[in-house]
Amino acid sequence: MSQGRNPVDVLLRRLDPEVPVPSYGHPGDAGVDLVTTVAAELAPGERTVLPTGVSIALPDGYAAFVHPRSGLAARCGLALVNAPGTVDAGYRGEIKVIVVNLDPRESVRFERFDRIAQLVVQQVEKVRFHEVAELPGSARAEGGFGSTGGHAAVGGPTGGNGYAAVGADREGQ
Numbered sequence: 001m002s003q004g005r006n007p008v009d010v011l012l013r014r015l016d017p018e019v020p021v022p023s024y025g026h027p028g029d030a031g032v033d034l035v036t037t038v039a040a041e042l043a044p045g046e047r048t049v050l051p052t053g054v055s056i057a058l059p060d061g062y063a064a065f066v067h068p069r070s071g072l073a074a075r076c077g078l079a080l081v082n083a084p085g086t087v088d089a090g091y092r093g094e095i096k097v098i099v100v101n102l103d104p105r106e107s108v109r110f111e112r113f114d115r116i117a118q119l120v121v122q123q124v125e126k127v128r129f130h131e132v133a134e135l136p137g138s139a140r141a142e143g144g145f146g147s148t149g150g151h152a153a154v155g156g157p158t159g160g161n162g163y164a165a166v167g168a169d170r171e172g173q
């Protein structure tokens with residue numbers, strides 16, 4: 001059985017001497033957790049930018065993506081405004097996390113060094129664009145935005161029923 005590839009070496013600077021060096025929680029995890037170096041409280045609907053106390057130098061051809069942690073999303077309604085945030089290979093600044101409290105009622109409170117997001121490092125391709133007058137055909141062609149059928153019924157002032165019927169895809173199966 002394949003044991004996977006060797007880890008990619010990434011240089012990391014601690015901007016806060018007490019911040020833990022990010023590490024994988026389990027073998028096979030895709031992301032390492034990032035912590036906030038400041039305590040903060042977010043009212044419902046409020047957003048803020050949290051510092052993580054680390055900066056990195058990725059090898060060329062890689063990027064790191066700041067993803068939400070699902071436990072915080074499920075328990076507190078915490079989301080990342082720009083999920084996934086993109087950390088470019090050339091970025092040497094502090095990695096920051098743009099969080100928003102999507103819970104309609106409860107505030108979310110973070111203490112210093114609470115884990116608030118996870119960082120996934122991936123190889124990324126560079127492309128060269130070639131402008132053409134017509135693109136080659138495909139089965140999907142220009143279909144998108146629900147072209148495969150089963151639209152959710154979205155509520156609104158123009159006759160909606162006040163809820164988004166996520167299960168609408170089951171109709172007609």
Ligand SMILES: O=c1ccn([C@H]2C[C@H](O)[C@@H](COP(=O)(O)OP(=O)(O)OP(=O)(O)O)O2)c(=O)[nH]1
Binds near residue numbers: 085086089091094098
């Ligand atoms: O969640 C994030 C997203 C981005 N960044 C940093 C790393 C990234 O390389 C830089 C720029 O991010 P992005 O390109 O997404 O932002 P922009 O608004 O396009 O800024 P710029 O004009 O600097 O590219 O900000 C973070 O620390 N956290």
Ligand SMILES: [Mg+2]
């Ligand atoms: Mg940019």
